[in-house]
Amino acid sequence: MSIVPVSLGARSYDVRIETGLLDRAGEALAPYASGRPFLVVTDTNVAAAQWPRLAAALEGAGLRAELVTLPAGEATKDWKHLESLTDRMIAHGIERADHVVAFGGGVIGDLVGFAAAILKRGCRFIQIPTTLLAQVDSSVGGKTAINSRAGKNLIGAFHQPSLVLIDPATLDTLGRRDVAAGYAEVVKYGLIDDADFFAWCEANGAALLAGDPEARSHAIAKSVAAKAAIVAEDEREITGRRALLNLGHTFGHALEAETGFSDRLLHGEGVAAGMALAFAYSARRGECPPEDAARVRDHLRAMALPASLADAGIDASGATLVAHMLHDKKMSAGTLPFLLARGIGQTWLAKDVDLADVSAFLDESR
Numbered sequence: 001m002s003i004v005p006v007s008l009g010a011r012s013y014d015v016r017i018e019t020g021l022l023d024r025a026g027e028a029l030a031p032y033a034s035g036r037p038f039l040v041v042t043d044t045n046v047a048a049a050q051w052p053r054l055a056a057a058l059e060g061a062g063l064r065a066e067l068v069t070l071p072a073g074e075a076t077k078d079w080k081h082l083e084s085l086t087d088r089m090i091a092h093g094i095e096r097a098d099h100v101v102a103f104g105g106g107v108i109g110d111l112v113g114f115a116a117a118i119l120k121r122g123c124r125f126i127q128i129p130t131t132l133l134a135q136v137d138s139s140v141g142g143k144t145a146i147n148s149r150a151g152k153n154l155i156g157a158f159h160q161p162s163l164v165l166i167d168p169a170t171l172d173t174l175g176r177r178d179v180a181a182g183y184a185e186v187v188k189y190g191l192i193d194d195a196d197f198f199a200w201c202e203a204n205g206a207a208l209l210a211g212d213p214e215a216r217s218h219a220i221a222k223s224v225a226a227k228a229a230i231v232a233e234d235e236r237e238i239t240g241r242r243a244l245l246n247l248g249h250t251f252g253h254a255l256e257a258e259t260g261f262s263d264r265l266l267h268g269e270g271v272a273a274g275m276a277l278a279f280a281y282s283a284r285r286g287e288c289p290p291e292d293a294a295r296v297r298d299h300l301r302a303m304a305l306p307a308s309l310a311d312a313g314i315d316a317s318g319a320t321l322v323a324h325m326l327h328d329k330k331m332s333a334g335t336l337p338f339l340l341a342r343g344i345g346q347t348w349l350a351k352d353v354d355l356a357d358v359s360a361f362l363d364e365s366r
């Protein structure tokens with residue numbers, strides 16, 4: 001078992017990573033049991049593919065559970081499902097010290113985490129992530145949210161889980177497109193500040209996507225450690241350190257908004273295209289070697305990820321995409337800081353980016 005601590009003073013917690021851990025989850029969850037059964041929230045696909053394992057583990061440890069199953073997909077991160085979930089939590093009698101279990105991908109984790117942040121002004125939750133994306137990124141760090149009509153994750157809160165349990169074997173039932181989408185967030189850690197890890201991705205990405213257990217476990221442990229270190233330094237994205245985790249997201253969220261937060265473009269796919277655009281734009285500004293931008297694009301494409309507007313199926317104008325960006329949560333005093341790169345592993349937060357120039361770049365890229 002590898003254990004990565006997320007060090008946040010009174011809000012510290014562990015991320016436990018071990019193949020087969022789901023079958024022993026009862027043991028790990030027992031200390032968090034209250035007088036009521038655990039409320040486990042999942043989606044339809046995870047309920048079919050992985051719930052029998054968690055149910056057996058809970059039963060084996062003498063723990064009771066009630067399952068809430070929500071529709072699968074990004075559209076579930078909305079007011080309607082937040083309302084129905086909080087109604088279920090209230091009916092269940094959740095108290096502030098109780099733990100709700102988020103069992104699924106990033107959609108379930110973000111929604112359940114936000115419901116836990118606001119129910120009775122805050123109750124506790126545990127993450128059991130079942131997608132590569134959720135295991136390497138969304139289950140760690142306490143960003144919770146739903147989408148608004150205007151944009152991605154616009155209604156949310158920072159609320160840390162008490163525990164994260166990662167079983168890489170849950171990925172055995174995940175579809176190839178979702179594995180690839182999660183892989184985009186793995187590549188992100190290399191592009192931010194670890195050129196050696198990007199080189200590892202170039203060498204091992206294909207094996208990881210094919211389900212190689214060693215490559216998978218290495219990528220998960222490495223990503224979680226990278227994220228935990230950044231979150232411990234800047235939990236609420238104040239100093240600019242945590243903003244690095246947003247590499248590719250200003251472009252990516254605009255592409256997601258343009259496709260209506262639907263399965264036309266998955267979050268990780270938007271991030272992949274967004275990272276390629278961030279590198280291409282950095283190269284256009286003369287700040288990044290064009291060979292590095294090409295390496296990023298080529299690797300993402302080789303992993304069946306989109307690396308351009310056309311790959312992502314986007315035909316919108318630069319002005320339309322920039323209009324989406326105005327809702328970005330990094331906006332400050334009317335300007336939008338941008339994650340750019342001086343090369344692979346050298347991401348930085350630029351504060352002098354002119355959105356008219358971004359719009360022109362996007363029009364050229366179409």
Ligand SMILES: NC(=O)c1ccc[n+]([C@@H]2O[C@H](COP(=O)([O-])OP(=O)(O)OC[C@H]3O[C@@H](n4cnc5c(N)ncnc54)[C@H](O)[C@@H]3O)[C@@H](O)[C@H]2O)c1
Pocket residue numbers: 043044045046049050072073074077104105106107108110130131132133134137138139140141142143144153170171172173174175178181182185266267268
């Ligand atoms: N909070 C954060 O820090 C953070 C970080 C990155 C992404 N996110 C958010 O995460 C969301 C995307 O998460 P995601 O990619 O996990 O999407 P998701 O939760 O929609 O899961 C993807 C698909 O896989 C299915 N699935 C999940 N686990 C499965 C399994 N083990 N076997 C079979 N099917 C399974 C789901 O039902 C769904 O259809 C986005 O909303 C994004 O904004 C949040």
Ligand SMILES: O=C(O)C(=O)C[C@@H](O)[C@H](O)[C@H](O)COP(=O)(O)O
Pocket residue numbers: 137141143152153185242243245246249329
């Ligand atoms: O944890 C973070 O910080 C991130 O930015 C991780 C991102 O991968 C994730 O998609 C996050 O939800 C985006 O944050 P947002 O603040 O731009 O909504």
Ligand SMILES: [Zn+2]
Pocket residue numbers: 137185249267271
């Ligand atoms: Zn992301």
